[in-house]
Amino acid sequence: MTSNGSVELKIQRFDPERDAAPHWQTFTVPVEPMDRVLDLLTRAKELFDGSITFRRSCAHGVCGSDALLINGRNRLACKLRVEQLGKSVTVAPLPGLPIVKDLVVDMDGFFDKYRSVQPYLVASPVEGSGERLQSQEQRDRFDDTTKCILCAACTTSCPSFWAEPEYVGPAAIVNAHRFIFDSRDENAEARLDILSDEDGVWRCRTTFNCVEACPRGINITKAILEVSSAISAQE
Amino acid sequence: MTSGLRSSTTHTDVEAIVVGAGGAGLWAALELAREGIPTAVLTKLYPTRSHTGAAQGGVCAALGNVEEDHWEWHMFDTIKGGDYLADQDAAEVLAREAIPAVIELERMGLPFNRTPDGKIDQRRFGGHTRNFGEGPVRRSCYAADRTGHMILQTLYQQCIKAGVKFYDEYHVVDLVFEGGEANQGGRCSGVVGYKISDGTLHVIRAKAVLLATGGYGRAWRVTSNAHSLTGDGMSLAWRHGVPLQDMEFYQFHPTGIVGIGILLSEAARGEGGYLLNDSGTRFMETYAPKLMELAPRDMISRAIYQEVRAGRGIGGRDYIHLDVRHLGRKVIEEKLPDITDFARVYQGVEPISEPVPVQPTAHYAMGGVPTNLETEVLADARGTVVPGLFAAGEVACVSVHGANRLGTNSLVDLLVFGKRAGIRMAQICKSTSQPGSIQGAERAVRDELLELSTRPTGVRPAEIRRELAALMMDNVGVYRDEALLGAAVKRITALKLEYANVRVEDTGSVFNTDLLEARELGYLLDTAEATAVSAYARKESRGAHSREDFPERDDAKFLAHTLVWRGTEGAAASTIDYKPVTITKFEPKPRVY
Numbered sequence: 002m003t004s005n006g007s008v009e010l011k012i013q014r015f016d017p018e019r020d021a022a023p024h025w026q027t028f029t030v031p032v033e034p035m036d037r038v039l040d041l042l043t044r045a046k047e048l049f050d051g052s053i054t055f056r057r058s059c060a061h062g063v064c065g066s067d068a069l070l071i072n073g074r075n076r077l078a079c080k081l082r083v084e085q086l087g088k089s090v091t092v093a094p095l096p097g098l099p100i101v102k103d104l105v106v107d108m109d110g111f112f113d114k115y116r117s118v119q120p121y122l123v124a125s126p127v128e129g130s131g132e133r134l135q136s137q138e139q140r141d142r143f144d145d146t147t148k149c150i151l152c153a154a155c156t157t158s159c160p161s162f163w164a165e166p167e168y169v170g171p172a173a174i175v176n177a178h179r180f181i182f183d184s185r186d187e188n189a190e191a192r193l194d195i196l197s198d199e200d201g202v203w204r205c206r207t208t209f210n211c212v213e214a215c216p217r218g219i220n221i222t223k224a225i226l227e228v229s230s231a232i233s234a235q236e
Numbered sequence: 237m238t239s240g241l242r243s244s245t246t247h248t249d250v251e252a253i254v255v256g257a258g259g260a261g262l263w264a265a266l267e268l269a270r271e272g273i274p275t276a277v278l279t280k281l282y283p284t285r286s287h288t289g290a291a292q293g294g295v296c297a298a299l300g301n302v303e304e305d306h307w308e309w310h311m312f313d314t315i316k317g318g319d320y321l322a323d324q325d326a327a328e329v330l331a332r333e334a335i336p337a338v339i340e341l342e343r344m345g346l347p348f349n350r351t352p353d354g355k356i357d358q359r360r361f362g363g364h365t366r367n368f369g370e371g372p373v374r375r376s377c378y379a380a381d382r383t384g385h386m387i388l389q390t391l392y393q394q395c396i397k398a399g400v401k402f403y404d405e406y407h408v409v410d411l412v413f414e415g416g417e418a419n420q421g422g423r424c425s426g427v428v429g430y431k432i433s434d435g436t437l438h439v440i441r442a443k444a445v446l447l448a449t450g451g452y453g454r455a456w457r458v459t460s461n462a463h464s465l466t467g468d469g470m471s472l473a474w475r476h477g478v479p480l481q482d483m484e485f486y487q488f489h490p491t492g493i494v495g496i497g498i499l500l501s502e503a504a505r506g507e508g509g510y511l512l513n514d515s516g517t518r519f520m521e522t523y524a525p526k527l528m529e530l531a532p533r534d535m536i537s538r539a540i541y542q543e544v545r546a547g548r549g550i551g552g553r554d555y556i557h558l559d560v561r562h563l564g565r566k567v568i569e570e571k572l573p574d575i576t577d578f579a580r581v582y583q584g585v586e587p588i589s590e591p592v593p594v595q596p597t598a599h600y601a602m603g604g605v606p607t608n609l610e611t612e613v614l615a616d617a618r619g620t621v622v623p624g625l626f627a628a629g630e631v632a633c634v635s636v637h638g639a640n641r642l643g644t645n646s647l648v649d650l651l652v653f654g655k656r657a658g659i660r661m662a663q664i665c666k667s668t669s670q671p672g673s674i675q676g677a678e679r680a681v682r683d684e685l686l687e688l689s690t691r692p693t694g695v696r697p698a699e700i701r702r703e704l705a706a707l708m709m710d711n712v713g714v715y716r717d718e719a720l721l722g723a724a725v726k727r728i729t730a731l732k733l734e735y736a737n738v739r740v741e742d743t744g745s746v747f748n749t750d751l752l753e754a755r756e757l758g759y760l761l762d763t764a765e766a767t768a769v770s771a772y773a774r775k776e777s778r779g780a781h782s783r784e785d786f787p788e789r790d791d792a793k794f795l796a797h798t799l800v801w802r803g804t805e806g807a808a809a810s811t812i813d814y815k816p817v818t819i820t821k822f823e824p825k826p827r828v829y
Contacts, residue, residue, distance in 0.1 A: 018744050035495070035582065047698035051741030051750040059462040061498040061578060063385060064285040080581055101433060102747040108282065112404075121393035122345025132342040134354035140347060147347050147379070147386060151284050185345065 007031045008083060010041050012053060013093040015100050023100065032083055038071055038090060039078040042104075054103035062216055065152030068095055069104055075154040075214040095157040097166065111153050114169050118177035118195055123188035139184040146179040146224050148217040155211035155221055161204045168204040169196065171211040171221045178224040181231060193232050202229045239743060240689035240751035245437045245678050250276045250401075251665040253427055253442040255408045255469060257283035259384075259647065260629030260654030261448030262391035267658025269398035273665045276440055277400060278429050280407040280464060280752075283392045287450055287462045288650065291384025292501035292574060294376030295341075295647040296364055297334035301355045302374045307331040309366060310375065312822055314645060317363040317532045318602070318638020319779035319789065320824035321482070321797070321817055326634040328820065329609055330645070330652055337651040338377050346390040348379050360506045363532040363642040369829070372530050376644050381503050381574045387647060405432040407752055410681040411445065411472050411625070412674050418615050419477035419801070424624035425671030428678045430685070432752065435745025437678045443668050444624055444661040447473060447605060447613075448654065451630040452763040454756075456598035456713070457705040460492055460499040466756035467763035469631040473605050474762055478613055478622060479799040479813070481633040482603035483763070484771035484781045487641055488714050490536040492597025493582050494555045500575045500594060502643040505529040507571055509560040511536070512591060513548040519556075524829040531829045534640040534780040537596040537714050550593060557591035596714055601763075602641055602780065603770070604633040606799065611657040617799055617815035624664075624671070628657040635797060638817075639779020689751050694739030697754040700731055704757075704764055707731075712768050717785040721772040728765045729808045735761055762802065769809045770798045791824055 010030045015023040028045045039057055046053040055078070056066040062080040069078050070093040072086055083090060098106035127133055149172065156162050156170035177196055181189045196202045202225055211221040252268050254261045257279035268275040279286070298305040310331035315322050342348055342356060349357040358374040366373035379386040395402075406429040416422035426441040449469030453461025474480055490511070491500045505511070511529050513519045523539040524531035531539075544554050560568055565588050568576055572587075579585045579592045605627040606614040611634075613625040629650040636649055711724035735758060742750035776790035777783050796814035803809040 016744055017746055035584075037582075046750075047696065051696065052744065054742070054747050054749050058281055058285045058464045059287060059290050061290070061582070063290050063382075063574070064281075064287070064462065066281065066285050082581070102744070105747050107433075109404075112282070116396055119397075121397040122390075123397075124343075124345070127343060130336075130339065132339050132348075132356050135350055136354050137350050137352065140350050143347070144380075147389075148382070150289070150385070151282075180345075183345070183347070 008041065009089045010045055011089070011091040012045070012103070014103050016102055036083045037079055038081045038083060038092065039067055041083060041090060042078060042092065054105055056105055063150060065150035068152040068154040070094065070096055075158045077152060077154070077216045080216055095153055097157045097163045098153070108153065111156060111172070114173040115151060115176055117169065118173045118192055119188060120176040120180065122180060122183065122186055124185050125187065133185050135184055142184070143179050143182040145219050146175045148219050149175050149179070150217060152216060154214040154216060158210040158214040160208055160210065161206055165200070165204060167200045169200055171225060174202060174225050174228055175219060175221055178228050181228060189231070190235065193228070193235055196228055197232045202232065239686055240435055240740065240745055240748040241437065241682065241685055242435045242745050245439060247675065248276070248438065248440045249670065250274045250440060250442050251444070252661050253278065253440055253445045254448060255427060255446060256286070256448035256450060257402065258286035258288035258448060258450055258629060258650065259387050259391060260650035260657065261446065262395055263651060263654035264446050264448065264628060264658035264661065265395055265400045266391065266398060267655055268662055269395070269400050271662035273662050275401065276403055278403040278406040278408050278427065280405065280432065282404050283402060284388060286388055287465060289385045289388040290462065291647055292381040292499065293361060293503035293506060294359065294378035294383045294644050295338060295387070295651065296361060296375045296644040297338040297377055297648070298331065298375060299335060299338065299356060299358065299377065301351055302358050305366065305373055305375055307335060309368060309373065310334065310364070312368050313364050314636060314642055315638065315822050316369065316827060317642040318640055319827055320795065321635065321638030321778060323635050323818040324820040324822060325818050326609055326636045330636045330648055333652040334648045337655060341387065341390060341651070344390050344394050346379065346386050348377055359503070360530060361643045362502050362505065362530045363527070372527065376506065378503070381501050381572050384647060403429060406430065406438065407432055408468065408472070409685065409755065410678070411476055412439070412677040413476055414671050414674070417477035418473070418622045418625065423671060424622060426674050426677065428681050432747055435748060437682060439674055439678050441671060441674050443670060444626060444664045446657050446661060447625070447627040447631050448629050449631045451601040452760060453598050455704060455708050455760045455764045455767070457709040458492060458495070458497040459598040460489055460497050461598070467759045468756065469627065470604055471759035471762040473613065473625070474766065474802045478605060478615065479801045480603060480766045481606040481797050481799050482635060482770070483766040483800060484774050484798060485602035485639045485779055486598065486767060487533055487600040487602060487780050488537040488596040489533055489599035490540055490596050491558050491594040493578065494593045494595050496582060497597035498578055498582055499597065499599070500558060500578060500592060504558060504560050504572055504575060507560070507567055508563055509558055512557040512559050513543045514550050514552070515548065519543050519548070527829040532640055532642060535829065538782060540596055541714050555593045555595040558594045559591040560587050561589065561591065600641055600646060601630055602633070602635070602637040602639065604631050607632045607634055609634065609656070610660040611653055612660065617813045626657050626661055628653040639781060685751065685755070688738070688754055689740045689743065691739050694737040695734060697738050697757045700735055700738065701757050701760070704728070704731055704760060708764055712771060715782050715784055716771055717783060718772070721768055724768040725765070725772055725808050728761060728768055732761050732765070765809055766800050770800050770812070773812050774798060795824060
């Protein structure tokens with residue numbers, strides 16, 4: 002592969018054992034034609050500074066480890082090609098979550114919110130040895146929200162979440178939607194009750210940031226509106 | 237001087253430990269929870285980041301929902317696909333229990349695609365046939381092309397429901413044994429975990445420990461595997477005297493994205509996609525006229541190499557084309573959305589209007605930690621059980637895949653044997669007492685980690701990792717011979733010596749990925765060594781192991797599983813043993829498709 006020259010990679014650094022506050026550091030990193038931002042981060046770590054810290058695993062957009070704030074937008078570092086960004090790439094941790102070190106944020110609160118919506122099928126036992134039947138139309142009803150990889154790009158792009166960190170957030174609502182609209186589930190009412198709380202769906206201001214941020218192309222705002230409608234219908 | 241470790245150590249008692257939270261670990265945890273066994277699940281990621289989630293095409297089970305099918309056909313396909321090296325009792329368990337496992341997943345909520353009458357839909361997949369090889373059969377149950385994602389999500393959801401205790405982002409750095417190592421009659425009595433967020437060590441004692449850590453694809457340069465797949469469980473067991481089985485059988489998936497190895501699922505061919513050479517010919521006609529593009533993966537990967545060698549790669553280069561254009565926009569976008577996205581994002585290719593360049597990519601370990609049908613780890617060729625230690629999923633070698641795994645059977649394996657692991661571990665927990673104290677069990681690994689993280693000078697781990705990955709690609713790839721393998725063994729032994737001088741730059745104890753990547757490189761070197769040594773010793777061609785100097789299968793000498801033990805420090809592994817293959821229903825025959 003021929004070299005494409007180099008790019009300026011600006012990384013937000015923070016080492017809790019040394020630094021009082023985050024600061025920026027810039028590296029000039031050689032770049033190859035099909036490089037993604039994750040490749041740049043990896044190369045900077047390998048060539049210049051082994052202490053540069055970020056999460057990554059699958060490296061092709063299905064595990065959700067490397068959602069980051071890249072040139073001002075939440076995106077997966079492994080799905081974003083460097084050539085789409087030009088010669089200067091700025092990488093910071095996802096906004097609104099506590100920083101652990103460099104680009105790593107504390108995800109525990111995010112996962113607590115996910116777990117709070119009872120994200121699992123609740124259904125009566127089935128007779129016999131076969132599967133439950135579900136029509137293709139019933140299956141399609143919640144297809145979009147099954148795609149979520151819990152990367153947190155949506156929740157941490159949401160102004161309502163920044164303003165009110167107790168807001169359950171788009172990702173948790175997406176995962177509630179996935180069960181509320183599954184014809185096999187019998188627990189919709191409980192989830193709708195949870196989400197009608199003051200920190201539930203009503204905090205959504207339909208700014209569509211979440212839709213912009215989702216690396217899986219989920220129409221998140223639509224899902225949130227469907228959940229709010231279901232709550233209204235219930236009341 | 238600071239280091240990647242904090243001095244405090246915590247001690248915890250549970251009854252069962254699951255290492256790894258992919259499909260096998262999660263199902264085992266679920267069974268343990270159902271039996272009320274206090275269990276700790278440790279994962280170096282968050283559970284939903286596990287690589288089970290990357291599996292695309294489907295999970296085979298002979299449900300017969302869209303056409304006639306029988307588990308015996310699935311069993312036969314698995315054995316033939318594995319070039320008769322699979323243990324047939326294990327393949328029978330796999331094919332039989334796939335059916336209730338898939339049904340149970342549906343009942344747990346997995347959103348399978350449906351037939352017009354509302355049943356689980358099924359599609360074709362490589363090597364899966366009707367009536368013992370007559371032609372392709374619709375056996376693969378799927379959820380678009382994100383079946384693995386849905387399996388991972390569904391099992392994690394059920395674990396949340398069942399209140400399973402997770403230790404997220406804990407890296408297991410050692411296994412604890414009492415009464416000697418595994419090959420000395422010792423019993424596994426716990427693990428040492430490293431909490432990534434603060435650098436503390438956690439010693440956890442238990443009656444039963446499951447390795448569910450997946451494979452080691454990162455030993456190769458071009459791979460479909462996640463960065464996290466570094467052979468941790470295999471290496472840790474090997475260091476404690478457990479042999480590794482059939483490590484020479486490593487699968488190259490034929491359709492990886494050129495250069496970076498990301499997988500384009502076999503589902504593309506299951507739906508009817510073509511493989512074309514430079515002249516636009518469906519070259520599989522020459523190699524597998526009956527199954528064509530749905531021949532097993534090892535055969536297609538070799539066919540691609542042959543085409544490239546004969547100058548028929550695209551533009552004379554080292555790749556060929558996967559063509560799905562004739563399937564039409566609707567099928568491509570509805571049934572293959574993820575891989576369409578991959579081609580667009582990572583290659584800038586539009587599969588609806590252009591063929592996609594692909595080449596073989598390192599994908600799956602058929603070999604691993606030897607176990608019996610109950611997932612108990614075995615210490616030798618006689619089948620001596622290592623008390624307290626279990627393995628399931630890709631880290632294990634039961635052996636169901638033999639010399640080559642069929643598409644979807646990795647998911648079937650982790651479902652069936654993950655479940656079996658949980659059931660067996662629960663029985664063991666109920667019938668045995670807690671091991672003796674393991675206070676101080678972290679001392680050895682603490683010293684190793686301290687040494688690694690405070691070495692003042694040395695080479696960067698990335699340099700050794702890069703050289704190892706290139707070496708494995710060139711010398712221990714699709715085609716092998718004595719010279720290539722001999723050179724590989726020698727070079728890996730030398731790299732292990734260089735590894736003793738590896739230097740970690742990050743001296744902090746918070747989220748020190750530099751230290752963990754260096755530790756993982758040690759695991760990769762172990763698994764690469766076991767692979768090269770086993771491949772060198774097997775002087776025949778079978779399944780994914782293709783020796784150009786021994787092109788034929790040799791049942792007289794090699795219808796047997798390889799077991800390899802780790803050598804002393806500084807020397808290549810040299811203790812090798814073979815154990816017979818269990819044959820029940822199907823006598824070995826030449827493998828043609």
